[in-house]
Amino acid sequence: MKTVIRLKYLVMALAIGLLATPATAQKKLNVVTTLTDLQQITEQIGGDKVEVISIATGYQNPHFVDPKPSHILKLAKADLFISTGLDLTNGWAPSLLASSRNSKIQAGSPGFVDTSIGVPLLNVPSSVSREQGDIHVFGNPHYWLDPAIGHIIAQNIYNGLIKLQPANQAYFAANLKTFNETLDTKMAGWKAKMKPFNGTKIVAYHDQWPYFETAFGLDIVAFLEPKPGIPPSPAQLAKVMDTMSKDGISVIVMSPYEKADAANLVARKVGGSVLTLATSVGAFKEVKTYFDVFDYNVNLIVAAFQKASH
Numbered sequence: 158m159k160t161v162i163r164l165k166y167l168v169m170a171l172a173i174g175l176l177a178t179p180a181t182a183q184k185k186l187n188v189v190t191t192l193t194d195l196q197q198i199t200e201q202i203g204g205d206k207v208e209v210i211s212i213a214t215g216y217q218n219p220h221f222v223d224p225k226p227s228h229i230l231k232l233a234k235a236d237l238f239i240s241t242g243l244d245l246t247n248g249w250a251p252s253l254l255a256s257s258r259n260s261k262i263q264a265g266s267p268g269f270v271d272t273s274i275g276v277p278l279l280n281v282p283s284s285v286s287r288e289q290g291d292i293h294v295f296g297n298p299h300y301w302l303d304p305a306i307g308h309i310i311a312q313n314i315y316n317g318l319i320k321l322q323p324a325n326q327a328y329f330a331a332n333l334k335t336f337n338e339t340l341d342t343k344m345a346g347w348k349a350k351m352k353p354f355n356g357t358k359i360v361a362y363h364d365q366w367p368y369f370e371t372a373f374g375l376d377i378v379a380f381l382e383p384k385p386g387i388p389p390s391p392a393q394l395a396k397v398m399d400t401m402s403k404d405g406i407s408v409i410v411m412s413p414y415e416k417a418d419a420a421n422l423v424a425r426k427v428g429g430s431v432l433t434l435a436t437s438v439g440a441f442k443e444v445k446t447y448f449d450v451f452d453y454n455v456n457l458i459v460a461a462f463q464k465a466s467h
């Protein structure tokens with residue numbers, strides 16, 4: 158009899174204990190992103206309600222990431238998967254997602270966010286062809302390099318977060334507002350710095366800057382890659398050198414993960430300079446936030462243009 162009563166009290170105590178768990182102790186959302194930029198924006202909006210990791214590092218070519226078993230393990234435990242969509246990471250993300258066997262984060266599930274929804278895409282081919290190389294088939298996927306599109310990315314991430322944690326909507330909304338306001342203030346500063354160089358012609362290694370070009374009034378006239386993802390060829394480099402000499406172009410922009418040889422060779426021949434820009438958060442040690450990407454790039458470009466004009 159005594160044992161039965163004790164058991165009854167134990168059951169009651171357990172039930173009360175469970176009910177008394179405060180809502181604030183809700184488990185953090187496990188988020189996996191393809192890119193560090195998406196990770197960083199998710200951290201800004203999700204705050205202390207999320208734990209976010211990125212599969213690609215900020216100094217890696219997002220088109221070509223080696224899938225590892227550790228990535229699959231992370232995806233298997235994820236509540237939310239956030240990717241850029243389009244074909245940026247098609248070489249590796251879909252197979253990792255399938256291997257994770259996590260039904261919560263597959264395309265179409267509430268735990269799947271495609272941040273390209275609503276993004277005004279550039280360079281969309283009139284038909285799906287391989288004309289733009291093999292990796293930009295649906296339009297240019299490097300859209301996070303226009304800070305204005307950061308607003309759309311953040312909104313998509315916010316929509317994903319509130320779907321999974323509606324109780325925290327006010328918290329996420331406040332963070333989104335702060336993010337948007339900070340971005341607008343900073344954007345005005347970046348545009349002011351770039352304004353004197355409006356229309357300046359430059360050359361890029363890979364066709365990943367059309368959004369940056371549009372945002373800041375640059376004019377990218379040639380690429381070292383003959384087509385996106387196809388390495389620079391001697392014929393292409395000769396063509397680029399010719400264009401640079403003829404138009405008096407002095408700047409070539411590239412990414413930390415691209416081989417500098419071709420860019421350096423061209424720059425040497427035409428007396429120009431090579432700028433290795435940040436293409437993502439974490440590209441360089443000091444590029445810690447989405448805002449830092451543009452602080453870093455704008456400062457580097459402005460310094461190079463100023464030097465060239467003297």
Ligand SMILES: [Zn+2]
Nearest residue numbers: 292364365385
């Ligand atoms: Zn690309």
